[in-house]
Amino acid sequence: MIPPAFEYTRPESVDEALRALAEAGDEAKVLAGGQSLLPLLRMRLAFPELLVDVGRIPQLRGVREDGDTLVIGALTTHHEVIRDPLVRRHAGLLAAATETVADPAVRHRGTLGGSLAHADPAGDLPAVALALDAELVAAGPGGRRTIPARDFFTDYFQSALAPDELLVEVRLPKTDGWDFHYEKFHRVAQAWAIVGVAALVRRDGGRIAEARIGLGNMGSTPLRATAAERALIGAEDPQDVARAAGQAAEGTRPAQDVSASPEYRAHLARVLTRRAVLTAIGAG
Structure with missing residues (x-):
């Protein structure tokens, strides 16, 4: 498809880019790598009057x-x-x-x-x-x-x-010394994740002392699986991790769409959290 007509400017500094954005107000879009914006333009899901291309700003x-x-x-x-x-x-x-x-x-x-x-x-x-x-x-x-x-x-x-x-x-x-793993489920290569889990854990004496779990596609924004994070503290073996991961979907509001139901996404969040944490600590 052909995108709608728009004006284009390529500033050479942050200050110049800010002036362009201020002048255009709500009618401008920032173009960086273009890998997300250009498809929206071609599908006519975005209608900016001005594209501010920041790709040549070295700072x-x-x-x-x-x-x-x-x-x-x-x-x-x-x-x-x-x-x-x-x-x-x-x-x-x-x-x-x-x-x-x-x-x-x-x-x-x-x-x-x-x-x-x-x-x-x-x-x-x-x-x-x-x-x-x-x-x-x-x-x-x-x-x-x-x-x-x-x-x-x-x-x-x-x-x-x-x-x-x-x-x-x-x-x-900096997270030096933390264990980590990113796990996601998607139907085909290069597709958006139906659910993604970013796991970061710090261990002390073989037990998990602190955990951070980021969830993708489990609501209208990315979320932290705070219930699972709390439950992971003190976890030492796969059974402990599995029990904690069972709380990964608490407090989330996953969407219903052509890819998955909310119930299936909640199931994936629990399964992928378990996999991500076990892989991070070398027990997966």
């Missing part, structure tokens, strides 16, 4: 350390995230989950910031951001503000970003 790329925090530019591609030694060392869950995103072509063009700002609850990386306790930094006319991942996703394809704001970086607490 939005790259990975760096800031003490105990890893800082990733919003325009850093999935491929760059996967290969970056700092990400692999200090945020292994992000690298592992990003390796499962779509296909190599998409991973070379799609960006971390674009995926998060798209706010698709079926996406892989929003649930990972929740599990990692990420913070997302937005730039706007009033300066920069930091938004915890738990507050960033507000509804289907909606985030806390204002129309005149731009996501500029993602900040991740």
Whole structure:
């Protein structure tokens, strides 16, 4: 299909991009890698009057350390995230989950910031951001503000970003020494996950001392499986993990659609949480 007509601008700095967004108001869309936005345009599910292409802004790329925090530019591609030694060392869950995103072509063009700002609850990386306790930094006319991942996703394809704001970086607490695994179920290769589970656990003396479980496609936003997280504390063997994982769907509101019923998604959340945690601790 042919997308609707729109104006196009390609700023060369964050300030220039913010001016363009401010002038266009609600009628602008940010174009990063384009792997989520372009299909929406072609299917005429989005009708922006202006596309602000931020793909040539160098300040939005790259990975760096800031003490105990890893800082990733919003325009850093999935491929760059996967290969970056700092990400692999200090945020292994992000690298592992990003390796499962779509296909190599998409991973070379799609960006971390674009995926998060798209706010698709079926996406892989929003649930990972929740599990990692990420913070997302937005730039706007009033300066920069930091938004915890738990507050960033507000509804289907909606985030806390204002129309005149731009996501500029993602900040991740380092998780050295944590065990992790990303597990998802999809019907065919490259399809959206029917349910995705991002598991991050810290053990002490062979027992789980802390757990973070991010769920994808179990509601209108990515969610944390807080009941299962609490139940996993003290878990030592597969039976303990299985009992805790049985609480993974508590507090969720999975959708009914052509892919699955709410009941089936709840079942998948329990099964995939068990698999993800057992694999993370080497017992899967």
